Amino acid sequence: MIELRGVCFGYPEIPVLRDLCLSIRGGESVALVGPNGSGKSTLLKLVCGLLPPSAGSYRFDGAEISKAKLADETYAKAFHRRIGLLFQDSGAQLFCGSVYDEIAFGPRQMGLAEVEVSRRVGDLSSMFGLGSLLGRVPYHLSGGEKRKVALASVLALSPDALCLDEPMGGLDPKTKGSLKAQIASLNSAGITLLCATHDFEYVDGLFSRAVVLSKEGRIARDGPYSEVMADRAFLEEMNVV
Amino acid sequence: MAALRERPGTGAGGEHLRSEIKLASLFVFVLLVSLSRTVLFLETAAALALGCLSLLPPKAIARALRKALAAAAFALVILLPAFLWGRGGGVVLLAAKVLLAVLAAAVFSASTPWTSISRGFAGLGVPGIFVMTLDMAVKYIALLGGILLDMLSALKLRSVGRGEGKIDSLGAIAGTIFLKSREAAEEQYGAMRCRCFSGKYVLAPASRFGWADVALVAFDLAFCAAFAAYGGGL
Numbered sequence: 345m346i347e348l349r350g351v352c353f354g355y356p357e358i359p360v361l362r363d364l365c366l367s368i369r370g371g372e373s374v375a376l377v378g379p380n381g382s383g384k385s386t387l388l389k390l391v392c393g394l395l396p397p398s399a400g401s402y403r404f405d406g407a408e409i410s411k412a413k414l415a416d417e418t419y420a421k422a423f424h425r426r427i428g429l430l431f432q433d434s435g436a437q438l439f440c441g442s443v444y445d446e447i448a449f450g451p452r453q454m455g456l457a458e459v460e461v462s463r464r465v466g467d468l469s470s471m472f473g474l475g476s477l478l479g480r481v482p483y484h485l486s487g488g489e490k491r492k493v494a495l496a497s498v499l500a501l502s503p504d505a506l507c508l509d510e511p512m513g514g515l516d517p518k519t520k521g522s523l524k525a526q527i528a529s530l531n532s533a534g535i536t537l538l539c540a541t542h543d544f545e546y547v548d549g550l551f552s553r554a555v556v557l558s559k560e561g562r563i564a565r566d567g568p569y570s571e572v573m574a575d576r577a578f579l580e581e582m583n584v585v
Numbered sequence: 586m587a588a589l590r591e592r593p594g595t596g597a598g599g600e601h602l603r604s605e606i607k608l609a610s611l612f613v614f615v616l617l618v619s620l621s622r623t624v625l626f627l628e629t630a631a632a633l634a635l636g637c638l639s640l641l642p643p644k645a646i647a648r649a650l651r652k653a654l655a656a657a658a659f660a661l662v663i664l665l666p667a668f669l670w671g672r673g674g675g676v677v678l679l680a681a682k683v684l685l686a687v688l689a690a691a692v693f694s695a696s697t698p699w700t701s702i703s704r705g706f707a708g709l710g711v712p713g714i715f716v717m718t719l720d721m722a723v724k725y726i727a728l729l730g731g732i733l734l735d736m737l738s739a740l741k742l743r744s745v746g747r748g749e750g751k752i753d754s755l756g757a758i759a760g761t762i763f764l765k766s767r768e769a770a771e772e773q774y775g776a777m778r779c780r781c782f783s784g785k786y787v788l789a790p791a792s793r794f795g796w797a798d799v800a801l802v803a804f805d806l807a808f809c810a811a812f813a814a815y816g817g818g819l
Contacts, residue, residue, distance in 0.1 A: 429779045437772070
């Protein structure tokens with residue numbers, strides 16, 4: 345489903361990702377691991393089409409994703425509907441006046457009928473326990489509630505793949521537990537997951553595969569999650585644990 | 586800033602009215618009060634404004650009255666020279682107009698959540714992109730204001746006593762706020778693109794036209810008729 349071939353990306357004078365080759369099949373759940381500044385968030389943004397690779401190619405479901413293609417409004421909408429991104433800072437992701445409007449934003453942009461929009465908001469609010477918050481201003485919610493609203497607003501588009509940037513960051517243990525269960529249920533429902541994380545204690549059992557990025561922005565290791573996580577010496581060397 | 590952050594409804598009777606009709610009514614009210622030249626018409630307007638004010642909860646009434654009286658007092662102070670030059674009647678009339686206009690705006694603001702106000706603009710034909718800009722501006726005033734307060738608190742905690750360094754730090758804080766606002770804007774635009782935003786802001790459809798809306802339009806028409814009959818004309 346997601347295929348990167350020799351992908352490089354850098355900000356002016358700062359190379360971030362170097363010669364990445366990564367292939368993720370549909371329905372897979374992949375943990376993206378690496379020290380701070382290794383380019384995890386950048387890679388997620390690149391996979392979601394927010395940043396164009398400076399070299400190499402990126403294919404989603406067999407189709408090449410490029411800046412020129414995403415300039416086409418219809419194509420961009422169809423692509424973004426299929427792949428969602430949960431930002432590291434959920435606060436930056438929420439901009440509507442109420443939780444209801446926030447979840448409904450994506451479906452409305454897609455031009456869905458208000459009955460369908462309302463059905464999706466209802467389903468997601470009951471899934472995440474947001475029923476009592478629908479009239480609230482997202483800005484005033486707690487960190488955990490914001491994270492749930494952000495996830496619900498991404499899922500309102502019924503994406504096939506989901507990129508999660510530190511989904512457990514800054515949450516209390518109970519909220520982490522419930523979020524883990526919800527993420528697991530998404531993967532069981534067939535959604536492909538690519539998740540940047542540092543919270544190994546709370547994501548145990550969520551992923552089948554782990555990709556370790558080095559400080560230089562290269563893939564240092566790619567293998568079964570349990571196998572990679574068992575190599576303590578390697579993870580310490582990579583400054584991951 | 587707290588008021589900008591969250592503008593919940595107050596539970597007042599006007600909340601179920603269509604916001605675009607409320608917005609249009611407010612515009613008509615302020616316009617006619619400004620154009621009126623007779624005390625009788627201002628008394629009619631005052632009766633209407635006080636009627637609407639009475640529908641608010643006590644705390645909201647006190648807040649609205651405080652704002653209106655402060656604005657009227659300020660107008661009186663500004664117009665004091667005219668009063669001293671013997672134009673007392675005009676001064677009182679103008680202060681009354683300010684009082685009524687601010688009171689009406691305060692009643693509208695107290696009975697309408699911010700989301701409904703922006704939807705009201707859209708209902709009046711204001712382009713979606715303008716409504717979106719307005720929504721974002723309100724959010725960012727609160728967001729950046731919060732960051733600014735945090736930074737000022739940090740500065741206060743790290744600087745003891747008097748010193749020119751404090752003043753110099755203000756420039757650094759302003760610069761940081763600018764960089765943060767740019768960063769947040771980029772993040773938000775990315776988040777919007779990820780959710781299929783392509784430059785057109787699609788808002789929720791307006792609610793259905795109810796009997797309360799019909800009653801409000803009837804009141805507006807009656808108010809216009811009163812202005813035509815004894816408001817002083819154009």
